[in-house]
Amino acid sequence: MATYELTAPLKDEDVKQLKAGDVVKLTGTIYTARDAAHKRLCDMLDNGEELPFELEGAVIYYVGPSPAPEGRPIGSAGPTTSYRMDTYAPRLHSLGVKATIGKGKRNADVCKAMEEHTGVYFGATGGAGALLSQCIDEAEVIAFDDLGPEAIRKLTVTNFPLLVVNDSHGNEQYAKPNYEF
Amino acid sequence: MRIIKAETIHDAVVDLVLTAARYLPDDVKQAIADARENESSESAREVLGQLLENADLAAESGLPLCQDTGVGVFFVEMGDQVHVEGNLPEIINKAMVEGYEKGLLRKSLCHPLTRVNTRDNSPAVVHVDIVPGDKIKIKHMAKGGGSENMSRCTMLTPAQGWEGIKDFVIRRMAEAGPNPCPPTVIGVGIGGTFDLAPALAKKALFRPLSEPNPDPELAAMEEELLAEINKLGIGPMGLGGNTTSLGVKIEMRPCHIASLPLAVNVQCHSSRIKEVEI
Ligand code: SF4
Numbered sequence: 253m254a255t256y257e258l259t260a261p262l263k264d265e266d267v268k269q270l271k272a273g274d275v276v277k278l279t280g281t282i283y284t285a286r287d288a289a290h291k292r293l294c295d296m297l298d299n300g301e302e303l304p305f306e307l308e309g310a311v312i313y314y315v316g317p318s319p320a321p322e323g324r325p326i327g328s329a330g331p332t333t334s335y336r337m338d339t340y341a342p343r344l345h346s347l348g349v350k351a352t353i354g355k356g357k358r359n360a361d362v363c364k365a366m367e368e369h370t371g372v373y374f375g376a377t378g379g380a381g382a383l384l385s386q387c388i389d390e391a392e393v394i395a396f397d398d399l400g401p402e403a404i405r406k407l408t409v410t411n412f413p414l415l416v417v418n419d420s421h422g423n424e425q426y427a428k429p430n431y432e433f
Numbered sequence: 434m435r436i437i438k439a440e441t442i443h444d445a446v447v448d449l450v451l452t453a454a455r456y457l458p459d460d461v462k463q464a465i466a467d468a469r470e471n472e473s474s475e476s477a478r479e480v481l482g483q484l485l486e487n488a489d490l491a492a493e494s495g496l497p498l499c500q501d502t503g504v505g506v507f508f509v510e511m512g513d514q515v516h517v518e519g520n521l522p523e524i525i526n527k528a529m530v531e532g533y534e535k536g537l538l539r540k541s542l543c544h545p546l547t548r549v550n551t552r553d554n555s556p557a558v559v560h561v562d563i564v565p566g567d568k569i570k571i572k573h574m575a576k577g578g579g580s581e582n583m584s585r586c587t588m589l590t591p592a593q594g595w596e597g598i599k600d601f602v603i604r605r606m607a608e609a610g611p612n613p614c615p616p617t618v619i620g621v622g623i624g625g626t627f628d629l630a631p632a633l634a635k636k637a638l639f640r641p642l643s644e645p646n647p648d649p650e651l652a653a654m655e656e657e658l659l660a661e662i663n664k665l666g667i668g669p670m671g672l673g674g675n676t677t678s679l680g681v682k683i684e685m686r687p688c689h690i691a692s693l694p695l696a697v698n699v700q701c702h703s704s705r706i707k708e709v710e711i
Contacts, residue, residue: 287548288548315500316500316501316539316541317500317539318496318497318500318502318537318538318539319537319538319539320537321494321495321496321537327496327497327500327537327539328491328496328497328498328499328500328539329500330499330500330501332501332578332579333578333579333582333612333613335612355579355611355612355614355670356579356610356611356612356671357610357611357612357671375611375670375671375672377480377483377484377487377670378499378579378614378670378701379484379487379498379499379577379614379701379702379703380483380484380486380487380499381487381496381497381498381499381500381501382487382490382491382494382496382497382498382499383483383486383487383490385496386490399550400540400550400552401500401539401540401541401550402550415476415672425672426610426611426671426672426673427666427667427668427671427672427673427674429606429607429610429665429666429667430664430665430666431603431604431607431665433604433607433608
């Protein structure tokens with residue numbers, strides 16, 4: 253298991269070298285989006301509209317932060333459960349998104365899309381929102397302000413701690429439960 | 434009749450909301466620290482260490498423990514010798530709204546279909562039980578969506594019995610895997626009716642981790658379920674390890690001779706619970 257320091261947006265080379273179980277410290281620009289924002293992004297794609305951020309190389313963080321206190325760019329900001337975005341993720345990977353950040357399992361379609369389009373799924377520690385917010389230097393709402401916590405925010409992060417859960421080679425880091433389904 | 438002013442309840446509820454969101458209860462913190470000692474896997478120790486660090490940071494900074502500050506759930510035990518000046522659920526809802534605003538907590542409720550946010554975290558979910566006495570006890574839980582989504586309810590046949598209950602709970606947790614932010618706490622409601630079982634499961638989650646069930650038989654069942662869940666090896670955040678759950682809490686009631694209602698309410702490690710007696 254290796255540790256990498258990467259800068260977002262990401263390139264194919266950045267993603268290809270990563271293996272499930274590797275640790276990544278991510279610095280740079282990433283975008284927040286969760287359920288409602290994903291629906292709107294895909295509606296915009298259907299209508300041929302221009303999206304509020306560049307998908308090529310993008311890292312999408314599944315988070316709806318709590319409000320920012322005075323003197324801080326953001327409140328608590330840990331990951332939300334990712335499977336709810338599985339409907340949208342393959343399409344976004346096919347359009348250039350390189351990575352998503354969340355918690356919990358992804359479905360087979362998302363994993364296949366990550367293999368085909370060189371994508372990676374990072375896990376961040378769920379429920380550690382206060383701690384993770386310390387790695388966020390700037391936050392700016394760039395779209396869907398009316399969605400409140402679900403608005404799209406452009407975040408500047410430094411050494412954001414991540415674990416490679418699904419790599420672009422079909423491997424997964426989550427423990428298989430000792431259970432016969 | 435003891436008369437309690439609306440204002441007294443209001444202030445107490447604002448305080449409950451603010452405290453629950455920021456301070457991880459001591460028994461949960463202790464359970465996480467103990468779990469860390471019992472884990473040999475590096476990733477499990479790392480995750481549990483982060484959770485302890487997060488709890489300290491939240492307490493110091495006033496930031497909520499988790500960005501998902503949840504639905505405001507309240508279980509009220511209202512003494513039959515108490516009269517509250519005003520409508521109790523309304524007082525609680527108003528105070529909850531104030532607490533969420535004041536504490537910079539996330540407003541996480543929306544219309545189920547249009548998904549338009551209600552903007553003030555209302556409505557609170559309030560259950561009221563009338564009990565003997567002249568006191569009022571208000572128990573508050575800030576319930577996150579990720580773990581709530583992994584909860585399930587079913588109607589077993591009487592023939593399925595305890596084996597059927599065990600199978601359902603273990604299978605549910607195996608399916609939930611890393612999704613509900615393990616290590617979890619599991620509330621199990623057995624019996625009652627279709628509507629009562631989930632309420633029992635949620636009520637069970639209010640019992641502190643350090644307190645086993647007062648009924649020795651149920652306490653043994655809680656231990657058995659916890660051991661089975663931890664054998665799954667899902668571990669903290671699903672990365673493998675001995676600690677998939679920190680505790681199992683059961684509440685049981687008689688049910689119809691034809692039924693065996695069962696509910697599993699999943700709570701994440703961020704078990705934000707606080708109560709007050711007035
Ligand atoms: S499941 Fe709990 S700890 Fe995890 S993100 Fe939701 S509220 Fe936070």
